[in-house]
Structure formats: C-alpha cells, structure tokens
Amino acid sequence: MKNYYQLVFSMLFGMGVLLVSSSGAFAQGSMVSGTIKDAESGEAIPGVNVIAKGTSNGVVTDIDGNYSLQVEENTVLVISYVGFETQEIKVGTQSIIDVSLGYDVSQLGEVVVIGYGEVDRGDVTGSVIAVDSDDFNKGAISTPQELLIGKVPGVVITSQGGAAGTGSTIRIRGGSSLRANNDPLIVIDGMPLESRGISGMANPLATINPNDIETFTVLKDASATAIYGSRASNGVILITTKQGSQGKMTVSYNGNVSVGVPVKTLDVYSGDEYRAIVNERVTNDLLDDNALVNLGSENTNWQDAIYENAVSTDHNVSVGGNIQGVPVRGSVGYTNQNGILKNNNMERTSFTLSASPTLLDGDLTMNINAKGSFIQNNFSNPDAIGSAVSFDPTQPIMNGNTRYGGYFAWTNHDPALVMDPEAAPINIATHNPVAQLNYRDNTSSAQRYILGGKFDYRMPFLPALKATLNLGMDYYDSQGDDVVNPLASWSEREPAQNIKHYEQTRKNNLLDFYLNYNKTFGGDHKVDLTGGYSYQHFHVSGNDSNKSWDETDAGADTVSYKREYFLLSFFGRMNYTLKDKYLVTATVRNDRSSRFGEDARSGIFPAVAVAWKLNEEGFLNGADFLSELKIRAGWGQTGQQDIGDDNRSFYPYIPTYTGSQQGAYYQFGNSFYATQRPNPYDANIKWETTTTQNIGLDFGFLNGRFSGSVDLYKRETEDLINEIPIAAGSNFSNFLITNVGSLENKGVEVALTAGIISTPDLSWEISGNLTYNVNEITKLTQIDDPSYPGYNTGEIDGGVGNNVQINSVGHPVNTFYLFSQVYGQDGMPIEGLYVDKTGEGGVVSGNELNKYYLNNPAPEYLIGISSKVRYKSFDFSFSGRLNLNNYVYNNNASSKALYQNLYNQAGYTANILTAVEETEFTTAQYWSDIYMEDASFFRMDNISVGYNFDKIFSDQLNGRISFTVQNAFVITDYSGLDPEINSGSKLGPNVGIDNNIYPRPRTYMLGINLNF
Secondary structure, three states, rough: HHHHHHHHHHHHHHHHHHHHHHHOOOOEEEEEEEEEEEEEOEOOOOOOOEEOOOOOOOEEEOOEEEEEEEEEEOOOEEOOOEEEEOEEEEEOOOOOOOOEEEEOOOOOOEEEEEEEEEEEHHHOOOOEEEEEHHHHHOOOOOOHHHOOOOOOOOOEEEEEOOOOOOOOOEEEOOOOOOOOOEEEEEEEEEOOOOOOOOOOOOEEEHHHOHHHHEEEEEEEEEHHHHHHHHHHOOOOEEEEEEEOOOOOEEEEEEEEEEEEEEEOOEOOHHHHHOOOOOOOHHHOOOOOOOOHHHHHOOOOOHHHHHHHEEEEEEEEEEEEEEEOOEEEEEEEEEEEEEEEEEOOEEEEEEEEEEEOEEEOOOOEEEEEEEEEEEEEEEEEHHHHHHHHHHHHHOOOOOOOOOOOEEEEEOOOOOOOOEEEEEEEEOOOOOHHHHHHHEEEEEEEEEEEEEEEEEEEEEOOOOOEEEEEEEEEEEEEEEEEEEEOOOOOOOHOHHHHHHHEEEEEEEEEEEEEEEEEEEEEEOOOOEEEEEEEEEEEEEEEEEEEOOOOOOOOOOOOEEEEEEEEEEEEEEEEEEEEEOOOEEEEEEEEEEEEEEEOOHHHHHEEEEEEEEEEEHHHHHHOOOOOOEEEEEEEEEEEEEEOEEEEEEEEHHHHOOOOEOOOOOOOOOEEEEEEEEOEEEEEOOOOOOOOEEEEEEEEEEEEEEOEEEEEEEEEEEEEOOOHHHHEOOOOOOOOOEEEEOOOOOEEEEEEEEEEEEEEEEEEEEEEEEEEEEEEEEEEEEEEOOOOOOOOOEEEEEOOOOOOEEEEEEEEEEEEEEEEEEEEEEEEOOEEEEEEEOOOOOOOOOOOHHHHHHEEHHHHOOOEEEEEEEEEEEEEEEEEEEEEEEEEEEEEEEEHHHHHHHHHHHHOOEEEEOEEEHHHHHOOOOOOOEHHHHHHEEEEEEEEEEEEEEEEEEEOOOOOOEEEEEEEEEEEEEEEEOOOOOOOOOOOOOOOOOOOEOOOOOOOOOEEEEEEEEOO
C-alpha cells in the first residue's frame, strides 16, 4: 500500500515541477492577445484552445475568455472549442486578435463520454450507446434506471414490481456469472458505485434524482469496458448529471402529480363460489366434513381490501448559469411516491450542487459536485399480497374479538363448537391480510452523499498534455425497524422476531490520477494517450438485532459486522487515428483486489479494437447520401471479483469458522460449550475472466437523418466463481465457493433511428432496437465429466427445497427441468401421470431421469420501439417493448390452484385460484410442465402528449404541460398476473418463477415544466 501512495505523490510532485518550470517556455517572438466570445450571445468563452498551427505552442482562454501567446510573425493561430467552428487566423503584424466563434451544428451532441475521458462519436471503436435527456422515458419516474428501459439494444431492465421506489435488475448482453454479481458497473460523474444492496433500501439508485441526469452512456463490449477491468464483465453504465453553463442564469421547475391504479389481480373464488365448492366436495366425500364448520357468511375480496389507488407527487427546482464567469448549477427535489399496497410509501428529498471554475489563465479547470438525498421508506407488509390470495373469502375482516384487536384470526378450537375468537392462534394458518398491513410497522430512513472533484490541468508548455485528478466519496447511512404489534395473531409464533432493528454505514472512497496526451501530427496522425492510477476503498459496517416483547426471551440477539476491501489499479489506453479513416484503440488495466489471496490478487485485462470509416474513402466520394459508414471490430477481457456481501463471500480465500447455535452445544459433564464449525474455503480462488469478441457496423444516411448500428458478439466466461457441492464428510458444510466452469453468450444487436419528417412545423422520429441473445453453460466441473448431470436450482414455494430448474452443460443457465405431463382423451391432464422417458416403468415421478430440459426464462428476442412527433407547439411520444421466447414457471398456480388447499387439518380453510379448473389437481404436482408457460409479451411502457408554450405572463417564461400514461397496456398469452418476472440480484434462484409479485400499477400523470 505504501508503494502506491509513493507513486501518486511522485506523480503529483512531478506535475508541480512542470508547472513551475513552464513559466520560461516559449519566450521568443512577439506577443499576441485577445478575447474569444460566443458569436451568438457575445459572452466570453473560457477553455478555448489557441494554438500556433503546426507546433505545440498554445494556451487556453481564462474565465473571461482572454488569452496571450508568444508567436512568430508568420504564425497561423488555430482557435478551437468543442461545439464551435474551428477558425484559423494569420497573425502577421497584429498584436490584438479578438475572435467570435459560431456554433458548429455538425459537432453538437457528437461528444461521447467513455471511461476516463471523451471521444467524438465518429471516433468510437467499441460498442457504445449514448442516450440523452431528450430520449428518456416519460412518466412518473422515481429511479434512474426507469429512464432507460427499452432504449438500448442488449440492455434488459426489469423492475421488481410496483412497490414505491422499487429496484430493478439490469442485464447487459445476458449474465456472465453463475454465483457472482451480474449487475453492470454504474459510474456517476466519474464515481464508480458499489453494486451491492443497502440495508433499508429496496433500490440504492433511488437515492439519485432522475431529474438531475443529463445522459446515460452504455459501454457493452470489452474494448469499451476493459478500462474498468475487474468490474466490467457485465458492462458499464456511465451517468452524467446536469451541469451549469456559460449562459445567463435560468430557473426551472418540474412537477407532476400521478395516480397509480391496480390493473390486475389473481383470479380467486368469491365467498359464494367458495361456499359452493366446499359444500360440493364435502357432499362427494372429497373434503373433510370439518371444513363446513369453518365457513363464514361474508363475500370478502381480500385483494381489494389491501390495494388502493396511489396518489404520488414529484417536484424539482433547479438554478443554473454563470456567476462571475463560473458555470454553476443547483437543484432541490422532493418526491412522495405511494405504492398501491396500502401504507407503502417512499419520501425523498434530494439536492445537487455543481461548479466548474477555471483558474491559472484557463489552464486549470475544475468540476466540483455534491449530491445528497434523504429518504424515508414505509415498506408496508408484502406478506399481505400472498395472504390476500389465499385467505378464506367467507370470513369478515373484523369479527370483534379483543385478543387480536378485532381482526378475524384463525384460532385453535373444537370444530364441533362455535369458533372461539379468543383462543390461541393457529400459527401455520394464513393470517388476516388487513391485519398484516396494520399490525406491522416496517420502516427505514437513509441518507446518502456523493461528493466529487475533478481537476484538469493543461500544461502551459505543452498544451497537448493534460493531468487529471479525480476524487470522490460515496457515503451512505441507514437504519430501520420492523416491528410487529403484539395484537397480531402471528406474533406468538416467533416472539424473538417481533422487534427488529438494523443499522448500516457504507463508505466508498476514490482517487484517480491520470495523464492524457492528445496531439495531431502532420494533419494525418492523431494520437490520444491516457495512463493513470486508481485507488478505491469500500467499507461497510452495521448491526442487526432482534428483541422480543419479553426482554428475557432467549432468542433476543444482536449481530455486529464490519467488512472492507480495496481495489488498486493501473490503466492505460491509446487511441490512434490515421487520416480520419483508420482507428485503433488499445487498452490495458492491472487490478489488485484484497478479496483474493496474495498469489491470485493481481489481474490483467487487455483489449484492442479497430475501426474503418469507409465513407471517408475516395471510392465513396460521390455518395453524398452517405453520412456515415464505419466498420468496427474488437477483442478484450474483463474480470469479476464481486462475489457476495456476507463474511464468507467477502474473503473466500480465508478460513473461517461458524459458532454453533443454541441447542447445538457440546456437553462436558453438566456444562454445555459452544463449538466452532469450520467453513470450506479455497485459498487459490481468483478472478472470473470474460473474453468478448465484437464486430459492428455504424451507418447513417441523408446527413444523419437515418442512422443505426449492427453488432455481433460472443462472450465467454471462464473460471466461473461458483458454489459447488463437496463430498460428504470432507467438512461440516457441503458447499464450496471456488472457480469452476465456463459459459458463453452469443448475440446480435440492431439499433435504428429514422427522421421520417423534418419541417419547421412538423417532425416525426421513430427509433427501434432488436436484441437476440442465447447463453449456454459449457463446463461445470474441474475435469470434463460427460456423466455429470449438473445441479438443481430455481427454488419454489411449496414443500422444502423443491427446485424446477437445472444448470447443466450444453444448456442455458436456469433451464427448466420438469416432467412431461400426460393428458387424457378429454384433453385434461392426468394427475400424477408423466411420460416414462427412461422406459423403466414404476413410479415415473420418482425418477429424476424422467425429467427433461425445457426452455429458459431469458427472452431470446427483445425489441424496443419509441417514437416522437411534434406539430408546432404540440408533441406526442410513446415507448414500448416486445419480449419473445421467454418462459415463466407459474408457481402461483402450482402452489395455490389445488383442491387440497381448501381445508387444512389444523383447523382452517383457504381460498384457491380459479386456475384449478384447468387441471382439476387435488394434490401438488410441482414438476409438471403444465406450469411452464410462454410469457412473451408486448408492453407499452408510456404514452405522452404535451403542449409547449413560451412568453406566458412574461417574455422570459416558457414551459410545457403534459399528460402521460405509464404501463398503458400489456399483450400476452401468459395466464398469470404479469409476464415480466424480475430476475433477482443475480442469475441464481427464482429467475423466471412467478410467485407473489407486487402488481405493477397503471399510472396516470399530469406534469408541468416552467423555465425562467
């Protein structure tokens, strides 16, 4: 560690020596000076490059747009600034040269943010997609990832349901790991964030106000992501927030009010229908007679009782512009979002501050920013969702008892007698859903601060050389309580869990230092070199405690934890351009992670990419309709070190021990002693390595009016970080985290944008993207073993440890693995009868070999489509998505559409899904392929109409009003609640398994934007 600090100090000291020694450089010739202004506004422009043509002699204008430069008499000044037309002026005998720069329309919006720098869009060699605020999704957007849904080929964003502030799963070109994290690296204004979840937050990104985001840049292939090395196997998303400008001060207000409406609930029986079914089955001796004793006289719709229309609001005020030559921006936002599940709420207050001053005659530019947010969450009680489906519809919400606060509850009683509401509860029974909402207080509060400072110093003696110091800190603090009221019927089951409290603090500190040399030689050769060092420290600490209402309860406990790790890196990149036609990019990063042992700690991740601008070739000079035609090809490697967040996963190479639980102590005489159980570990565990090959084509016609790209890729991940079973008796634990196996993803991505109409009064643009992706496990054992069947995954509700998926060589990750259902002549499935694939006869359902490989949950094709139409002051837009060949296991039906659930021998009745009529199953048939369904769908994410107005009340006031429908409609053949099932935090269990989802609401929003 000491050596790294010495290196950084040496680099900084050397930079200071260069600054001091530069004062005497270029002391010959005459002095020329002047001011550079914006030709349109007349305001001074700082940071403009003024260079003597053909030399490295140059300066940058200061905050007032002024410059001075020693030049020879025959010198030609080259004056350039991003977004403005470059001018060349012969000095001659002039000593004062003032210049007005006009905008270069061809360059506006052409700069693309990449890792540790920027490039012109036309010079990109990797698979990079940028989406700016004009193309963001509209609607009641509370978290950043919602802005990007359906906008980028190869990127799948699936929300975890309709809860307030809910999280999303983001996958770029599929997942590359089986056990390690599959989330992309997210970088906000140069600050790489930790991808792990945060206690007390459903979605860590909910701390970022979407109103403050300017652009997303998605880096997909390894030639683009390798600069981030060990964290880039799953792609990189760069988020750039809004900054101040050199223009006049402006004030903007964005506000909206929205109403979320429940769209669909699971089909269950009404009270009358339920009574009829119970009576019929008792009469036919298909159900215990005691079930009749429990029937009530109500018709309660429990799902209606827990859901409501949710009114939410969002307000954001921003101020930006120029103060004494310094671009500044500040904003304050307030969001109050309610979920359709009663009591569910997220309240967020956020702020941002940024300033971009320039000093030392424009040689030093700074970008200082601060972001903060304060969040209050009420998670309500999601358990009520499942209970509302299963609770007996013949019972009332309240029955007047005193033991349970008046709420109906299932209690132990003599079935021959009238129910005693004061009796002890049946602990295994379904609990009253409304009581679950009102008797559980599950809340949290959190605060997050992201501070950053980027300092760019251009060497006065060598304007092509720039040094950058990037500092950042991400601080998060949260605490929460999950309290069950003692009146709750379920409070007596595990009293030690009735009061839970947790606290957590996360810190993420960053230091980047790098040098950039950007120089054009002889007009044909352009070199852009970047090299530097990065240090990042992650720290998490906290405690989890539970406390019974009875303080003497033996189950009361507090567990504290503290974990940290470091990433130390060196990186370099070269961009070389020949004649603005041939481009080469080479990247390498050396990462060291403290999460691995000394011998496996270092990882080197190289990448190379080439591109050819065919439209710049002489043989296409006559093709004026062709504005861009570029072929790209790239190869690179990236790594993975984000294994997990628990003690064993944090440092998997270190031997650890687990203390024995109460009741499992060892007895010596009359005393009992806790023991320490060793956990398995791999001292040689190392990085996963993903190798990506990519070939692409970028094209544009009619001056960019029609544009698009096509990419073909292959990603192979080796040394998979996996959790594998180990031989019984070799340790007290049967699973080991180690490197074993490989998998690959292959795919095609297409993006198209067309400006159909473009006139002063009418414009119409339509965009679409298509993704085809398939994955396959290619190895799961250290030594090739064709007889190894793989391991089961995809745990479901119903029973204990039941799985419906398998990871097996030659098949996609999480392939469904089920029995083939046999049907009768009437077309109905025959309960418990499956195809005998082994030919062995006997109990078909008891032989795993009778199961077969079905489809997998990941969609094979994804299509996104969006369109924008403007007619004078009116605008209309929509955005939708089509997923094809994605399959879902309907666990709601397999566990809740069964006649056996109508009555439990413990003394309670329960509702079932009407889907039971499609199978007539009495007992559970979890592995029947009848429950696997094609869940292809088209979802219209949002439809928006708006009216733009200017000069209202004042010449300086303009704005826009809009009306948006979010989650407008879904077209699907899937029989369940929603075909879009969240993939969880990784590719692990429960991918594509539909069970107890929080319904996504349809949201109607009225919004207004004012600019002054």
